[in-house]
Amino acid sequence: MKIMRPASTHGVTARVARCHGPHRKKELALVATSGPGLVVDVADLRKRYGRVQALAGLTMTVRAGEIFGFLGPNGAGKTTAVKLLLGLARPSGGRGAVLGRPLGDREARRHVGYLPELFRFQPWLRAREVLGLHADLIGMPSAGRSRAFDDVLGLVGLVERADTAVSGFSKGMQQRLGIGVALLGDPALVILDEPTSALDPIGRMDVRGILRAARERGAAILLNSHLLTEVEQVCDRLAIVDRGVVVAEGTLADVLGARETRITVEGLQPDGLAALQPFGTTRFDGRDLFVGNLVEERVPDLVTALVGMGVRVHEVASGRESLEARFLELVRANRAVDA
Amino acid sequence: MITIARLTIGEAARRRILWVLVALAVLAVALTGWGIDRLVSIARASGTEELTIQLGVSQILIFIAFQFSFVLAMTAAFLGAPAIANDIESGIALALLARPIRRSSYLLGRWLGLAVVVVAYGGGSALLAILVVSRVSGYTPPSIIGPLAYLATEGLVVLSLSLLLSTRLPPIGAGAIAVVVYGLSWAAGAIERVGIAITANNPGVNLEIVGQVGRAILPTDGLWRGVIYGLEPGVVVAAAAGQPLAEANPFFAATPPTVGFLVWTGIWMILVMSLAAMSLRRREL
Numbered sequence: 001m002k003i004m005r006p007a008s009t010h011g012v013t014a015r016v017a018r019c020h021g022p023h024r025k026k027e028l029a030l031v032a033t034s035g036p037g038l039v040v041d042v043a044d045l046r047k048r049y050g051r052v053q054a055l056a057g058l059t060m061t062v063r064a065g066e067i068f069g070f071l072g073p074n075g076a077g078k079t080t081a082v083k084l085l086l087g088l089a090r091p092s093g094g095r096g097a098v099l100g101r102p103l104g105d106r107e108a109r110r111h112v113g114y115l116p117e118l119f120r121f122q123p124w125l126r127a128r129e130v131l132g133l134h135a136d137l138i139g140m141p142s143a144g145r146s147r148a149f150d151d152v153l154g155l156v157g158l159v160e161r162a163d164t165a166v167s168g169f170s171k172g173m174q175q176r177l178g179i180g181v182a183l184l185g186d187p188a189l190v191i192l193d194e195p196t197s198a199l200d201p202i203g204r205m206d207v208r209g210i211l212r213a214a215r216e217r218g219a220a221i222l223l224n225s226h227l228l229t230e231v232e233q234v235c236d237r238l239a240i241v242d243r244g245v246v247v248a249e250g251t252l253a254d255v256l257g258a259r260e261t262r263i264t265v266e267g268l269q270p271d272g273l274a275a276l277q278p279f280g281t282t283r284f285d286g287r288d289l290f291v292g293n294l295v296e297e298r299v300p301d302l303v304t305a306l307v308g309m310g311v312r313v314h315e316v317a318s319g320r321e322s323l324e325a326r327f328l329e330l331v332r333a334n335r336a337v338d339a
Numbered sequence: 340m341i342t343i344a345r346l347t348i349g350e351a352a353r354r355r356i357l358w359v360l361v362a363l364a365v366l367a368v369a370l371t372g373w374g375i376d377r378l379v380s381i382a383r384a385s386g387t388e389e390l391t392i393q394l395g396v397s398q399i400l401i402f403i404a405f406q407f408s409f410v411l412a413m414t415a416a417f418l419g420a421p422a423i424a425n426d427i428e429s430g431i432a433l434a435l436l437a438r439p440i441r442r443s444s445y446l447l448g449r450w451l452g453l454a455v456v457v458v459a460y461g462g463g464s465a466l467l468a469i470l471v472v473s474r475v476s477g478y479t480p481p482s483i484i485g486p487l488a489y490l491a492t493e494g495l496v497v498l499s500l501s502l503l504l505s506t507r508l509p510p511i512g513a514g515a516i517a518v519v520v521y522g523l524s525w526a527a528g529a530i531e532r533v534g535i536a537i538t539a540n541n542p543g544v545n546l547e548i549v550g551q552v553g554r555a556i557l558p559t560d561g562l563w564r565g566v567i568y569g570l571e572p573g574v575v576v577a578a579a580a581g582q583p584l585a586e587a588n589p590f591f592a593a594t595p596p597t598v599g600f601l602v603w604t605g606i607w608m609i610l611v612m613s614l615a616a617m618s619l620r621r622r623e624l
Contacts, residue, residue, distance in 0.1 A: 049623075083433075083623075088433060088436060089623045106439040106441070107439065109437060109439040110439040112437070114434065114437040116434055116437075118429075118430035118433065119430060119434065120429045120434075121434070122350065124353045125349075133346060134434075134438065137440055138438055138439060
């Protein structure tokens with residue numbers, strides 16, 4: 001796992017100041033520097049809105065054929081990052097590439113599907129007409145459109161409402177339509193900004209299936225979300241962003257770190273602790289004993305050993321931290337560094 | 340661009356206010372036709388000369404055209420003002436502009452779609468009014484295409500301005516500013532007319548500059564004069580041209596717009612739309 005720490009506040013300020021200086025144009029020359037298999041490749045991407053530093057040097061990659069979770073608290077810079085990727089806003093500095101082309105490149109955008117967080121469609125258009133509009137905008141050939149629309153509507157469960165005006169849709173149905181629009185034309189990259197915020201649990205489960213199906217056909221999916229359980233269930237890799245920088249990036253296992261078993265005990269002596277070394281790395285805070293990298297099959301052996309030493313065992317908890325706990329830990333640590 | 344234009348026409352056609360305006364225009368034309376019919380019948384019955392009747396009808400027609408011109412300007416302003424601003428505020432622009440479409444194409448698509456609506460509404464209403472008046476009174480203006488073209492162009496000028504404002508301002512602000520600028524331009528033209536009358540006796544006074552500046556900033560008043568010129572009978576132009584008091588009348592035009600002015604109007608629209616494109620390109624969404 002890559003754990004990123006932001007540069008010092010002074011460093012960030014200095015870089016931004018240069019952006020507004022005579023070399024601004026040079027700094028803004030965003031070049032395509034994508035590595036092989038990288039669908040999104042950004043380095044030191046920065047964005048400032050007046051006095052607010054929305055992104056303070058974002059570095060991350062999304063690979064072809066993976067579902068990539070982009071997590072962060074409100075205001076962390078997730079939506080700003082997505083807007084920069086799509087050319088909806090201009091970076092203040094840094095570089096990046098989407099599908100091997102500079103940020104905002106029109107040809108790249110032809111192969112990107114996007115569901116904005118603030119999604120809204122023309123209320124007077126029918127679902128099929130919304131798809132028709134976006135098919136026109138991406139230059140989809142007329143032949144086969146009807147079938148493509150049926151496929152997409154079927155995927156998001158709106159076949160029956162294909163000829164209903166958007167104004168008659170619930171918020172959840174509009175979000176389903178938005179996901180359908182994003183998937184139209186089999187894009188190589190699908191960017192979904194909080195795609196399940198208006199969906200019920202069944203809808204969320206459906207969306208997970210849709211994302212997995214899109215991954216199966218080779219699309220990369222950038223899932224921007226603060227629903228940690230959703231990310232946990234569906235993402236191959238993820239990045240946690242806070243205050244405009246990525247604080248952790250990797251697979252779920254990478255981000256969560258090593259497994260650790262916690263045993264609440266009474267009567268454990270220092271020599272007894274030393275005798276437990278064969279089970280793994282240990283630490284003891286006087287109440288809880290933590291054993292790192294202990295395989296589950298050996299937990300009963302460890303308990304037996306403790307009991308054999310005359311130690312009273314109150315509770316055994318085995319496993320990794322939850323993503324939520326890890327998320328909070330990383331965000332707090334990042335803020336402690338800033339403070 | 341064509342996709343956005345089609346979308347824009349569909350969007351406008353679904354706005355109830357547009358159909359209310361169309362219905363009001365038809366009603367206004369119908370009432371005007373009835374009123375002129377009555378006036379002409381009474382005048383003829385009382386032995387009024389036909390030339391006098393025709394002159395009176397032409398003045399009423401110009402006054403009706405003025406009302407259409409004002410309503411058209413308002414319509415153009417309030418169609419154009421939300422066209423970009425609403426898309427940005429509502430988030431619709433995020434989904435559209437993330438697609439492989441240039442922002443300038445999106446803007447021109449919006450302009451083109453609304454231009455079709457404005458020209459159809461303004462031109463259609465005015466044509467209907469001219470035909471009805473001609474039918475009930477027998478007065479047909481010397482030119483029909485000219486006044487319609489000037490009227491429609493007036494609408495396009497206001498539309499262009501409101502679209503430019505819409506790239507940066509909220510809908511109400513953009514619409515209000517466009518209407519105020521339109522009103523100021525007309526007022527500047529009126530001041531210029533008064534200036535001409537005053538200048539006749541006070542050569543040192545020159546208020547023409549006010550009108551010239553007004554037309555340079557927004558060419559609507561110059562176009563409005565083209566509408567008047569096309570609707571008034573040739574005999575009025577011949578008799579009143581050069582008469583200070585007649586020249587001061589805001590509903591009289593002694594000459595049609597010059598070629599130079601028409602060229603400036605074209606350049607003005609290109610400049611304003613270029614500015615709008617630049618403004619939208621630089622807008623952070």
